Amino acid sequence: MNDANNKWIGKRTIRPDGADKVTGQATFGADTTMPGMIWGKVLRSPHAHANIRSIDTSKAESLPGVKAVITSVDVTNYPLDKPVILGIQDMRWMTRNVMAREKALFHGHPVAAVAATSQKIADQACKLIEVDYEVLPWVVEIDDAIKSDAPILHEFIEFEGKPSNIAGTLEHKKGDVQTGFEEADVIVERSFTTRPVHQGYIEPHACLVSVSADGRTTIWSSSQGQFMVRAMTSMLTDIPQSSIRAIPAEIGGGFGGKTIVYLEPLATILSKKSGRPVKMVMSREEVMRASGPTSGSKSTVKMGIKKDGSIVAAQGTYYLQAGGLPGSPIRGAVGCAFAPYDIPNVHALGYDVVSNRSKVAAYRAPGAPIGAFAVECVIDEVSEAIGMDPLEVRLKNAAKEGTKAAHGPVYPRIGYYETVEAALSHPHREIPLGKLQGRGVASGFWFNAGGESSSQVNITEDGNVVVTTGHPDIGGSRASIANITAELLGIDYKRVSVLIGDTATIGYSNLTGGSRVLFASGMAVTDSTEKVIVSLKERAAKIWDIDPEAVDWEDGYARPAGANAGMFDPLSLEELAERATETGGPIGAGSQLNTAGAEGGFATHMCDVEVDVELGIVRIIRYTSFQDVGLAVHPSYVEGQMQGGAAQGIGWALNEEYIYDSEGKVDNPGFLDYRMPVCSDLPMLDTVMIEVPNPKHPQGVRGVGEVPLVPPLAAIRNAIYDALGIRFYGLPMSPPVVLEALEQREAAE
Amino acid sequence: MSDIQYLAPTTLDEAVSAYSGAKGSAHILAGGTDLLVQMRSGMVNPGLIVDIKKIEEITSVKETEDGVFVVGASVSGMELANNSNFGKTWPGVLEALNLIGSTQIQGRASLGGNLCNGSPAGDSVPALIAAEALLTVQGPNGRREIPVKEVPVSPGKTSLADNEIAVSFSFPSRPAGSADAYLRMIPRTEMDIAVVGCGVSLTIEENTCTRACVGLGAVAPKVLEVEGAAEALIGSQLDEDTIENAAEACRACCNPIDDKRGTIYYRTKVSGVLLKRAVAIAAKRAKGV
């Protein structure tokens, strides 16, 4: 299908959800209401770490207007000693994350929830709940959490035979680093830190849940997976999945943060108890305090290089904050860090560290930006040490088809090399830099994912097409699916309507995450559409009374395959739809697949900065991303992903961070002081899409959504070095930090 | 929240009597870009809201024949920008007001609201102080006029009595060769709160600075007038040493806090940088180059 003659694949068609979104008609998580609906609110822990001795809800329950009060006793328990895995989550932690059980593990941790006839009464009722806390010493930062005398969050977690805040490790090994380093001419070892950052989706978590008298449950919510919502809610409420219908709302951003539930199980239990539909909407403050950002980290990376530019050994150690419960993305950090390179000897080790902050959730290529930050900074330094251009070093060591990656796979055809080549020859590289300006580069990798997807393609009675898939559309996937379907059927794109089914109307589909949606649903939709085409050909054959083999499908028409087949006028999709009843009934086909072959994605970014050395402000003045995008089914949305990742990376590198006060409480729980970039902070973020089609996908699709957040952190840091001659080893490189570094240098000179 | 009374009188007298009659439980509503946010977050729970935007004197801009501007306390940023003369004489005050928020906020945000909100980081306040603007306030006992620099007291507190309404700002007429400028440091480029803000107003006659006033925001519990900086500038030719002395005066008067928005060290240092840059801009404007 990777064809210059494509009519729809590769075209910038208008997105099906666009009109509703720009006119304000799209229905997001908080937009649904029901007759008799009441409001749920969460009471949250005022302590960063405390044992919960008892909770007395009686006063709240007797407040007029209060219809239900719940605590952890109402939520299904999963004992600590037995893992219960759902996707990449463990329900032992999920149940304790949605409602504190033995302990409050962070400031803002839910300890009870209330449903009442108004938000105000619900708020009042929360104040009437009496929680007897035994306040405990707390710990937020990694260094403090791994000290030998650190307060321990979970006595049952042991590391090296002792209770510990290290909840797990992950190790990848290839070759022998010891021998590798002996061969090196230059070895550089550096340590780095990054701060936890939030995904910053604009839409706060929100849901409406109605449990009817017979237990049938309907959930309207904004998430990255209605089936995830159904499964987790089922497991936390003991309502069978068959009784839960989860209806996905339009989603106002997720970036990984909506791959787990917070409110849905609570609203379900409150609705069941009260007999009323219950709506819950988080405030921005609740989102910032109690939903999952990604980890803060500390890491050490050591790399050995020969004078000719070949990297002979690489070692990385990463500590990632998990929050109050285990599960930081060490797999992304450890697995992706060295993945762009063909290095003979690699050792990567990750530690999952719990501490008293909100449990992390996925954030765009979870862990990979942390992994790449350290590695890509050290590559800049080893390149300088041997006097070679850092892009040339990357080109020389680029992983290619056949390279065995340290994290396991042998790569098929991949396009990393091409991204570096494109960067080397791009005009951006030739633009002269002024005073206090600098240019930096960095690369990155993300695994991408396949997995389960379902689709249904139906031909309407008037000869148009309705496609249903099971994934919330967070990046323009409906437009891409419409392009694919229109292409395969040879009809106008406008005749294809793409919908996202709820859990009752479409088969199981894994969540929107891992950059998997277009890869997997594209396969399922292709399969369904091909089945529809077979059926259309059979019907034409029946009408013409010839063999189905003798029918071709072309440009929206069934045609006799050749002169031998007979002389019949072509039959259009409309005509075949009109005659569906006489030719065998409704036309449509479904497909349910467990997809495989989602090969990794690679990117190289180039960034120019200018530094105001009196104020310490770093401004991004030019930015170009080069990415192997497989095949861009809808180029605008691929570019959008590339730009979005770069923008988020710029925020992470320069200003975003959680600031804690002296009581372990987040001090900047809002967008005023949690400084994500605004539009005027960014230059045009240029994109260069390099199309190396994925051989394992019918359209050549490769996931594109996550790798754009992997290179920016180091690209910016390396650019600042080029501008100032100062190397930073921690994020964010915010104005006070930059100014202090400049002053220190001045003092030293 | 359900028991809020709302009044929108058309005369100042009505407004004053309603406001003072409520004995402290009333809040004045100008643009509401602070007040509504504070109500939503539960910080304030007014019993009565007195909307003053229907009162002509509070919402109009006047220019007298001798060059005095009188700007109503609730004139929005957008309206003041549309006045054809104000920005020519007081470019610094106008740019400070216009820095507030976004286009949407500009349709509402006012000088009176910015000042009466009492934030040490309010953007227009250092510029108003540098401009030596006078504030007219009216209460049950009549009118009085006070220099803007005497209004801020501490975070969230002003010297206005809780029955007094800010009516208008008057900007003195000045000789040719006068101009002002305002600069703030924010980590982002907009939609942020000043880490430091600096307003400078100058008169330059025959290459000598004959009059100067400096206002400094976000470096102390209230917006400050930096007299030492003005003293350094007046009588000088705005040479490098002079400006460095003025910058030092700014740094010396800083009494900031270490918080999520900036460190003591950073704020102190930046106050000097902004002073220098604001002086350069104001001087350029004053000289008409």
Ligand SMILES: Cc1cc2nc3c(=O)[nH]c(=O)nc-3n(C[C@H](O)[C@H](O)[C@H](O)COP(=O)(O)OP(=O)(O)OC[C@H]3O[C@@H](n4cnc5c(N)ncnc54)[C@H](O)[C@@H]3O)c2cc1C
């Ligand atoms: C998105 C956003 C961005 C913002 N950005 C900035 C910024 O960049 N810089 C900045 O400084 N501020 C900013 N603000 C804060 C706010 O917009 C300004 O302080 C604005 O000037 C307030 O003016 P207002 O007319 O809306 O005041 P209001 O909210 O109406 O009033 C503010 C306070 O002053 C009192 N008050 C108002 N007028 C009078 C009067 N005439 N007499 C007595 N009391 C009075 C009110 O009772 C209230 O307590 C921002 C706010 C928002 C929502």
